[in-house]
Amino acid sequence: MIKKYLNKLGPFFALFLVYIFFVILNSKITSFAALETMVQQSVIVGIAAIGMTLVIISGGIDLSAGSIIAFASVVVAALMQFLGWPPYLAAIGGILSGALWGMMNGLLISRFKLVPFIVTLGSLLVVRGFAKGIAKSMPINVEPSWMSDLLASLPVGQKWMLFPPGAWIMIVLAILIAGMLKYMRIGRHIVAIGSNEETARLCGIAVEKVKVIVYSLAGAFAGLAGLMMMSYQEQGDPTGAVGLELDVIAAVVIGGGSLSGGEGSVLGSLIGAMIMTVIRTGSQLNGWPTWVTQVVTGIVIVIAVAVDRYRHMKTVQAG
Amino acid sequence: MAEVSSGNSKSVTPRFSMSGICKTFGATTALDNVGFEVFPGEVHALVGENGAGKSTLMKILSGAIKADKGEMFIDGLSFKPSNPLDARRYGIGMIYQELSLVLHLTVEENIFLGVEPLKFGLLNRDEIHKRSKKAINIFNHPEIMPNTRVADLSIGARQLVEIGRALAAGVKILIFDEPTSSLSQHDAERLFELIGRLKKQNIAIVYISHFLEEINRISDRITILRDGKSVSTNKVSDVNEDDIIKMMIGRDVEDIYVRSTRKRGELLLKTENIKGELNPESASIELYRGEILGIFGLVGAGRTEFLRILFGLDEIKSGTIRIKSYSGYGLPVARWKQGIGYVSENRKEEGLALDMNIADNITLSKYENFGHFGMILKKNQYSAVEDMIKYFDIRCSGPGQSIKDLSGGNQQKAALSRLLYHDVDILLLDEPTRGIDVGSKTKIYHILDNLVSGNNPKGIILISSYLPELLGICDRIAVMSQGKLSDSMEVSNTDEHKIMQLAIG
Numbered sequence: 001m002i003k004k005y006l007n008k009l010g011p012f013f014a015l016f017l018v019y020i021f022f023v024i025l026n027s028k029i030t031s032f033a034a035l036e037t038m039v040q041q042s043v044i045v046g047i048a049a050i051g052m053t054l055v056i057i058s059g060g061i062d063l064s065a066g067s068i069i070a071f072a073s074v075v076v077a078a079l080m081q082f083l084g085w086p087p088y089l090a091a092i093g094g095i096l097s098g099a100l101w102g103m104m105n106g107l108l109i110s111r112f113k114l115v116p117f118i119v120t121l122g123s124l125l126v127v128r129g130f131a132k133g134i135a136k137s138m139p140i141n142v143e144p145s146w147m148s149d150l151l152a153s154l155p156v157g158q159k160w161m162l163f164p165p166g167a168w169i170m171i172v173l174a175i176l177i178a179g180m181l182k183y184m185r186i187g188r189h190i191v192a193i194g195s196n197e198e199t200a201r202l203c204g205i206a207v208e209k210v211k212v213i214v215y216s217l218a219g220a221f222a223g224l225a226g227l228m229m230m231s232y233q234e235q236g237d238p239t240g241a242v243g244l245e246l247d248v249i250a251a252v253v254i255g256g257g258s259l260s261g262g263e264g265s266v267l268g269s270l271i272g273a274m275i276m277t278v279i280r281t282g283s284q285l286n287g288w289p290t291w292v293t294q295v296v297t298g299i300v301i302v303i304a305v306a307v308d309r310y311r312h313m314k315t316v317q318a319g
Numbered sequence: 320m321a322e323v324s325s326g327n328s329k330s331v332t333p334r335f336s337m338s339g340i341c342k343t344f345g346a347t348t349a350l351d352n353v354g355f356e357v358f359p360g361e362v363h364a365l366v367g368e369n370g371a372g373k374s375t376l377m378k379i380l381s382g383a384i385k386a387d388k389g390e391m392f393i394d395g396l397s398f399k400p401s402n403p404l405d406a407r408r409y410g411i412g413m414i415y416q417e418l419s420l421v422l423h424l425t426v427e428e429n430i431f432l433g434v435e436p437l438k439f440g441l442l443n444r445d446e447i448h449k450r451s452k453k454a455i456n457i458f459n460h461p462e463i464m465p466n467t468r469v470a471d472l473s474i475g476a477r478q479l480v481e482i483g484r485a486l487a488a489g490v491k492i493l494i495f496d497e498p499t500s501s502l503s504q505h506d507a508e509r510l511f512e513l514i515g516r517l518k519k520q521n522i523a524i525v526y527i528s529h530f531l532e533e534i535n536r537i538s539d540r541i542t543i544l545r546d547g548k549s550v551s552t553n554k555v556s557d558v559n560e561d562d563i564i565k566m567m568i569g570r571d572v573e574d575i576y577v578r579s580t581r582k583r584g585e586l587l588l589k590t591e592n593i594k595g596e597l598n599p600e601s602a603s604i605e606l607y608r609g610e611i612l613g614i615f616g617l618v619g620a621g622r623t624e625f626l627r628i629l630f631g632l633d634e635i636k637s638g639t640i641r642i643k644s645y646s647g648y649g650l651p652v653a654r655w656k657q658g659i660g661y662v663s664e665n666r667k668e669e670g671l672a673l674d675m676n677i678a679d680n681i682t683l684s685k686y687e688n689f690g691h692f693g694m695i696l697k698k699n700q701y702s703a704v705e706d707m708i709k710y711f712d713i714r715c716s717g718p719g720q721s722i723k724d725l726s727g728g729n730q731q732k733a734a735l736s737r738l739l740y741h742d743v744d745i746l747l748l749d750e751p752t753r754g755i756d757v758g759s760k761t762k763i764y765h766i767l768d769n770l771v772s773g774n775n776p777k778g779i780i781l782i783s784s785y786l787p788e789l790l791g792i793c794d795r796i797a798v799m800s801q802g803k804l805s806d807s808m809e810v811s812n813t814d815e816h817k818i819m820q821l822a823i824g
Contacts, residue, residue: 183441188424192432195423202419203433204404262423 010311011255011271014304018275022282029282036163040151040232042270042277043166044069044225045244049251049269050170050177051102051221056252057181058214059194059261060116064105065222066244067127070237072098072226074131076147077140077236087147094230095223101127102219106212124245131238140236150231166228170270173221178266190214194261247276250297254304275300332395334359334523335492340389342375349375350386351547357492359521362514364534364555366527367544368567368728368756373527376544377494380525381413382406393491404433412485412493420469420477427451427465430484454487455480457516460509475506482513493517494525499533500754503618511537529756531560543567568757575761576791579772583794584608587745587778590629593638598624600802601638606745609776611767612807613789615818616799622782623664625799626747629780630654630661642745655684660738662731664749664782670734671722678704678718680733684741707736712762728759735763739770746770746779752788764792786815798822 022029048065055062076094079085085093101123108119142148150166161168181187189210192200201207230236253259254275255268276297283293336356342349350372357363367373378384380391382400391398393409400406403413420429430451436443451465462476469477478498485493495514499507514524514537526538534541535555542552543566550566564575588606593599598621606612616622627633629640631650640648645657654661663669671680678697681704682689689703690696701718708718711732715725722730731751738746748767752760770777771794783789789796795807798821805821 183444185435185437185442188428188432188435188442191423192421195421196419199419199421200432202403204402204407205433262421 046273048225048248051218053269056257057264063120064123066241068222069226069241071131072223073230074236098223099220103216106215110208110211135238337391357523362524362538364538364541368758371544372547410491412490422470454483594636602804606778610794611779613793613796620799621802658744660743661747728755
């Protein structure tokens, strides 16, 4: 029993180790400003990672996440600037646009029995192309509104909130999705499909429908992440978030997700996102060049996964 | 419904019956006017060679495919399942050969997968817990708790969970498809005992198996399928094993095991006191050209490890190996070159590359001479393989067919033909006939006999847990018991009793 909880705490422990490492190097990382920056920077990857967790648990992968993030940021900005929509409607439009792309991924994967890697590799290019087309390859700047505050530093009077609203949105959604995975039928079905698709089908689970839902949700979360990015940069950037899908996938995998499906946790993925932010922020505070940051991040990803597999070999002898 | 024993079961409505079932796939007739019924509390065995139509019949019964013609009834009411879930609702429960559980979920989650009870849109965990606990109570198995992850269970326990799933769904007809093929002796016993208890609950049981001893022991009646037709239905007590085999393959039993005149040639392989990591502790053998040396032993006695050491798959601790003019330990690459081939007992995971086609599987160890510059020209590869397919009588559409689509028996023939294609002198065979149909077995026995007789005889080491087979085709038999290999005995000087004593002692 204790062992089981220790296993669940694994990613926490890793985050702690990485953090302590940077605290020893440079105590500036414990300052409130540094903590705030880290939370802000984790939110975009973190929100997208919630959706990616579902995809990876179901045994799939979504390479189009980065492109959808950029597309959604462009859509939100364009709706506000070109069509004059109020921010909240534009926000909903952005999230829906992401969900639609996700749904397209899901339909292609389930209806035509295509491999998720290939389908989303294709949509990575298609979605990015459309984002550039809509924005004419230029960032779309937006007027400041309440939306700009989603990830902004909290004004002095609101420090009691601890984190900016965007972070709270992420936390609430993470709790909801974690609950869905554990306590709702669809959640268990997602795990079943990732673990053994044939069995799932045999038990009467509508495998195709569940997959479409999973990819649509992943698209919606990427859309929301795009909204956050738009809010943070105050512009919709069609060339932003290039390669961000890899950060997102890394976050899920560091957090215990298995690319062969059946395993992964929302909480773990968020911690995975935090670990990568800590490394990035810590390196910056120490004045390390970018290349060092990249090398360190890469090494941490591989170590995290290796440790996770090792633990698995000991606890689970899946036949 | 009153308690009915199989003896007077004719007086009640069958729990399940089918009649006039026909099914064709393209030009091949899989089922031709098949009929059979099972009564409440009866175990009805269904046997037949692979390809006789058993699996098609089961697929129709479980709603996976539809029959072209014919009718099915449950408790006298027409039964036309539109899909597997539908069949499950009617009370059909399938226990598959390849267990169909989701390893990442817990026992209770597996039991209710697809039919989860809800409360306010959320899973009703209390109900799931309560009902699955009730369903698994009957097993009385210490390992199985509702909250255990299935991945943490042994194979035997997993199968019980699968049965639990059927019971929780209120199953009326339980179908077992080769349930013991992956079970230990102990788990198999447990299963037989459970089947006895399920009978008492008036569940109708259809039992498919290749193991006639099992069928004799637990079933009431037996229906034999051959070439898509139901050949006969008898009370088990009215027929003996020989009759059954005769009806299954349509020829006499004496023809199964063959032993032509064999002439012992030079020494091919000699080992002295081989000791492995854990097993074996000590194994010494001599293998000559023109003979089959059988190794008998219980599972876990160290037989497989011994062969794996010879073939360089497991590490050797001490002892000497001499193979023809080579001596010493060698890795598989070297062993192939020295003319040794190995067929693993684990056909699906080790023996074959399931995603590749027949031609690739047969030529995998020797991708040579199919074209210049190491190219593999399909034309050359296929024509080389076609001889093998003919020789082994592998039932397939051609060398390009995926090995996955073949029946177990035909897969095994392909695994064996790799050694023949490579033209090895020494064949190391680990349970080459396990879980395959009688027809394929007979074919394999004939081919093995051919290999050790004739002009250029080979030497074969054959591991088996099935004594009649070893006594039927081997020249000498050695027994592995707790890691120690006995001296070999001439088959003519020994019998089942002596061998069994050595194995257990």
